[in-house]
Amino acid sequence: MSNKRQRILPGFHLTLGICLTYLTLLVFIPLSTIFIRSSGLGWESFWRAITSPQVIASYKVTFGISFLASLTNAFFGFIAAWVLSRYRFPGHGFFDSIVDLPFALPTAVAGISLTALYSQNGWIGQFLYPLGIKSAYSLIGIYIALTFVGFPFVVRTLQPVIEGLDREIEEAGASLGASRWKVFWKIVFPSLLPALFTGYALAFARAIGEYGSVIFISGNMPMRTEITPLVIVKFLENYQYQQATAVACVMLVISFLILLIINALQHWSVLIGQAKN
Amino acid sequence: MEGNTRFRIFRPPKTNSATNEPIYIRFLLILIMFIFFILFLLMPLITVFYEAFKHGFSMYLNALKDPFACDAIILTLSIASISVPLNLIFGLATAWLITKFDFYGKSLLVTFLDLPFAVSPVIAGLLFVLLFSPTHGWFSDILRFFDIRLIFALPGMVIATTFVTLPFIARELIPAMQARGNQEEYAAITLGASGWKTFFNVTLPNVKGALFYGIVLCNARAMGEFGAVSVVSGNIKGKTSTIPLYIETLYMEYKTQAAFALSSLLTLLALFTLFIKKCIEFSYKKRI
Numbered sequence: 001m002s003n004k005r006q007r008i009l010p011g012f013h014l015t016l017g018i019c020l021t022y023l024t025l026l027v028f029i030p031l032s033t034i035f036i037r038s039s040g041l042g043w044e045s046f047w048r049a050i051t052s053p054q055v056i057a058s059y060k061v062t063f064g065i066s067f068l069a070s071l072t073n074a075f076f077g078f079i080a081a082w083v084l085s086r087y088r089f090p091g092h093g094f095f096d097s098i099v100d101l102p103f104a105l106p107t108a109v110a111g112i113s114l115t116a117l118y119s120q121n122g123w124i125g126q127f128l129y130p131l132g133i134k135s136a137y138s139l140i141g142i143y144i145a146l147t148f149v150g151f152p153f154v155v156r157t158l159q160p161v162i163e164g165l166d167r168e169i170e171e172a173g174a175s176l177g178a179s180r181w182k183v184f185w186k187i188v189f190p191s192l193l194p195a196l197f198t199g200y201a202l203a204f205a206r207a208i209g210e211y212g213s214v215i216f217i218s219g220n221m222p223m224r225t226e227i228t229p230l231v232i233v234k235f236l237e238n239y240q241y242q243q244a245t246a247v248a249c250v251m252l253v254i255s256f257l258i259l260l261i262i263n264a265l266q267h268w269s270v271l272i273g274q275a276k277n
Numbered sequence: 278m279e280g281n282t283r284f285r286i287f288r289p290p291k292t293n294s295a296t297n298e299p300i301y302i303r304f305l306l307i308l309i310m311f312i313f314f315i316l317f318l319l320m321p322l323i324t325v326f327y328e329a330f331k332h333g334f335s336m337y338l339n340a341l342k343d344p345f346a347c348d349a350i351i352l353t354l355s356i357a358s359i360s361v362p363l364n365l366i367f368g369l370a371t372a373w374l375i376t377k378f379d380f381y382g383k384s385l386l387v388t389f390l391d392l393p394f395a396v397s398p399v400i401a402g403l404l405f406v407l408l409f410s411p412t413h414g415w416f417s418d419i420l421r422f423f424d425i426r427l428i429f430a431l432p433g434m435v436i437a438t439t440f441v442t443l444p445f446i447a448r449e450l451i452p453a454m455q456a457r458g459n460q461e462e463y464a465a466i467t468l469g470a471s472g473w474k475t476f477f478n479v480t481l482p483n484v485k486g487a488l489f490y491g492i493v494l495c496n497a498r499a500m501g502e503f504g505a506v507s508v509v510s511g512n513i514k515g516k517t518s519t520i521p522l523y524i525e526t527l528y529m530e531y532k533t534q535a536a537f538a539l540s541s542l543l544t545l546l547a548l549f550t551l552f553i554k555k556c557i558e559f560s561y562k563k564r565i
Contacts, residue, residue: 009377009462010472018370019386026440027392030404033415037407076313083310087303095310097555098318104494104547105322106501107398108521109540112528113321116328116537123320148317180298209397212503212521216528229399233508236403241413248400255395263388 031252038249041242049246058228065139065227066207069146070154074200077154078192084155085162103152107212114145115217137219142227145213150203157199161192161269194269198262205258208251325544328537340538348515349523349539356431356506356519357499360438364495368446369488373476375447376454377462393443401440402508405433429511434519437505442498449491453484486557490550497550501543 038046049055084096102110118125119136128135135141165188173183211229218225226234228251235244298306330337340346375387393401408415409427420427427433461483465475481488503521510517518526520539527536 007378009459009466009475011373011476012378012380015370015374016380018366019374022367022371022443023386023389026436026443027389030408030440031392031396033404033407034400076309079306080310080313083306087307089307093555095314097551098314098322100551100554101318101322101547104497104550106497106503106521106540106543106547108503108524109325109501109543109547110321112524112533112536112540113324113328116533117320117324123324124316144317148321151317205395209395209400211397211399212507216525229397229504232399232403236406236508239413241407241410244403245407248403251397251400255397259388259391259395 034245034249034252037242037245041246045242046246046249049243050250052243054222054226055228055231055243055247057223058226058231061139061142061224061226062208062228065142066146066204069143069207070150070200070204072143072147073150073154073203074196077151077199077203078158078196081155081158081162085159099155100152102149107149107210108216110148111145111213111216114148114213115141118144118217136217137225139225141217141219142214142225145217146207146210149210149213150207153202153206154196154199157202158192158195161195165191191272194265194272198265198269201258201262201265205255205262209255322544325537325540328533329541331537332534336534337538337541340532340535341542343535345515345518346523346535346539349518349520350542352431352434352517353500353519353521356435356438357496359435360442360499361492361496363439364442364446364499365492367443368450368491368495371447372450372454373480375451377459390444390447393440398441398502398504399508402437402505405437405440405509409433428509429517431517433509434506434517437509438499438502441502441505442495445495445498446488446491449487449494450484453487454480457483486560490553490557493550493553497543497546500546 041049080099084092084099115136116122118128118141120126120129122136125135133140135144169187170183173187174180178186209229211227211233214227215230218227218230220226220230228247232244232247232251235241235247297303329340371390375383396404406428407413409417409420411417411420411426411428414420414428419425427436461479462475465479466472470478500519501521502519503525506519507522507525510519510522520543524536524539524543527533527539
């Protein structure tokens, strides 16, 4: 299709070559090793590796806590995106900038900082522990770390969509007698839904792969507070390469699925945008 | 108008009461956001510097002067100085490819671009261990024959870092180049400029802000990468220990203050990254 039309700008073959060389050497070949290695395991040992009790327990921790942390991010991220794009208040620019902190801050730094903050003697932990909330070296600790790392994704996905909303539609709703509450739920919220889901999926995808910030605050108790990436690292440290590869294969497939869902969601939001025009 | 609205506290610009929430709702939402930001973003940030300077400034300097810390800093700088230029070439080529041409499979390519981002850093490290490990890797025979060490050495760490930070520069450049359109490039080519001349004199100056931020972000992520580098490095103190890996070592040895002192360097880098982003957004808004 594209070959028939003459390209005006030069450099197609050069840039295509560079791009594909990088992707092949750095992404496709390495990723294919995981699948080829896994298929070499044989179905039975593969199944045994990915369903051993320690691994199953880590799935529950990783996916359960990631689900809750991303839900928290969706809620607070929505409020933050709304406030930052619609209201002006002192310190607006600062708060808007600081949203990206979890994205720019190395995960190891975030990990030790959150641990210091939420452990028994920490600034926040000292108030939570007397209430019976063990906020470090526990599932709650993992939840805190995963909430931290996923936060920018929801805000940054929603913000441009909220800023792009057509105020006239809201005015029309209001002039037809709808309350502000009704306008929000019937007009504004449905058009933000694809972006909200996308942000949620991005935060979730980031959370299930997260390693650096979690291992410091989680306590890493086998069967209880071990996340799946840590299980993979432990397999590697014990030279159990087969088990590590099998579990990594499961996580990769799930990451790919989430990526596909995100793409479908973006397609959906484009469709909504077209329907409006 | 613009200068006026800045002083109207808790009110959005250019609006009327019909499309605005009541004042108490606005106040409540801003309050919720403040509390969340303080608990999850500001306090971790303050903690880093508080813990780093807890025992005074001289202890802080001592922690940075430690020979292992210096080795870690040098190693981190060398990894970033190879990874970032590699990513820069990829980012520029990919952005040009995606924004200037239409071709079959373009949207698939954009999806693949996100792959390194969707893969857990631990798995990213594992990929290169499976390829290059001297005992278990695919290329183990060749590597042993030529006595090349890739894993648990600098090359493996550079490769893993490049993989993890691959999308960043391209991701910043593509929207900036798309927003600019291709008209100026068409004009330059029509007037007889060569492809390279067009690229350096027309395209790059137009997206220099996004390019600079992409490089800064890519650099910050490369220097701060933990999971992938941890898996491929073997974390040998003084040899394959980067700043984040050495922070972990110090922390596990209960040298908390030293760990936070080193962390403060990377935190400053992160803050610098956010500052650059703000500057670029500001100049972009001023232009329109």
